[in-house]
Amino acid sequence: MGRPKYFTPNEVSLHSTLGDLWVSYLGKVYDLTPLIEEHKGDVLLKPIIECAGKDISHWFDPKTKDILTHVDPLSGCVKYYTPRGRFVHVPPPCPRTDWSNDFGRPWWRDNRYEVGILSAKTRWIRIINTLTSQEQRLEVCSEETLDEILQRYLRYNSHAGSYTWKHNSVSLDMSKTLSENGIPDEDEEFYHARMDRDLFCQSICLYFNDDLTEF
Template sequence: MSNMMDRGMGDSGAILHSRFYTPSEVAAHNTVADLWVSYLGRVHDLTPLVHEHQGDVLLKPILEAAGRDISHWFDEGREDVRIEIDQMTNCLKYHTPRGRFVHIPPPAPLSDWFNNFGTPWWLDPKYDVGYLSEKTRNVRIINTLTSQEQVLEVCSEETLNEILERYIAYNAHAASYTWKYDGVRLDMEKTLEENGIADEDETMDELRMEPDSYRQSILLYFNDDLTEL
């Protein structure tokens, strides 16, 4: 997945930043009051849906899936819930092995079920909050001024500027440093891969090396001006 392709263009032609999330970030949103799921490469905040249908038994499969990827619920080609042939009626029906959920019609007409809800939640863009990273990476960031170091899990699609935004939690003045790898100044508008920092996870696995024994490190060099963030 190309990070440039997925961000899209605004009316002015500027790139719109649509955030990437790691699976662990999605997994952290796993309560009734804060419920996210991912499917088909997107991340969705279903908290408003849960609030709207509070107490509805049809929420059960969604609540059980809180914080998880539910791509297996969907047909990737149709971008819709999977369908199957009902063995009893020989008619098409939605495939819901975890049980019927919100906006899925009943197998037979019911007087208390209405289909005037508009767009089904899984097709409604209002729940969309970003992209699920196809591959995450762990990178060590070392502050050469203080000798402090931090290992961050980042999305391979993120630019260095977006990784900087993650790092701000550990250093509010992160933008006041020059970021370098192997002595070369990094282009903050490019990804790790585009900056020549290759993903070596597969190589480490083949060599049976512990990831922590060889972690690619980005060095931060302090500039004269402190940037207030």
């Protein structure tokens, strides 16, 4: 298996329709579109649909990785805590004969829906093509290597692999992250200085190698 793909919160938010529904929780990203299709028309989908494209980590206990629970004040029993309303695979509050529990794993424990990892910290960079003088501003995941960032940049330049990537005139190791290449993330410094981080972001310059290759 290859290295897991990282996603920015903004990328997750773009998948917010019934035909393309993603959520993130506990650091992972999940495509719940098949679940929505399987239970199409079920009112128990409502809480999930309302949170399409969002992070729902607050639904879960980070230790057990299960839905949060509480003690029902009326029955004294431990039950799932679902303030937005009961959703798919959550048992009803009282025993019922019309609820099927033979679905196997509940969706939040089913790794078939997992598509990647939610970035713990994103950052913005400028990529400058010194051959064409074109510049692109990209939001990337701090955990990504330069090779993975290159994949993001291909939409702007399909020949990106034919360039040497440099920062401050130093060639970058494409197998390492921005920080590992000595490109600092200065967001915290900007925050403490009460400066707008959008006013400045680190730049990477691309130098053409004369060995044109296309991805």
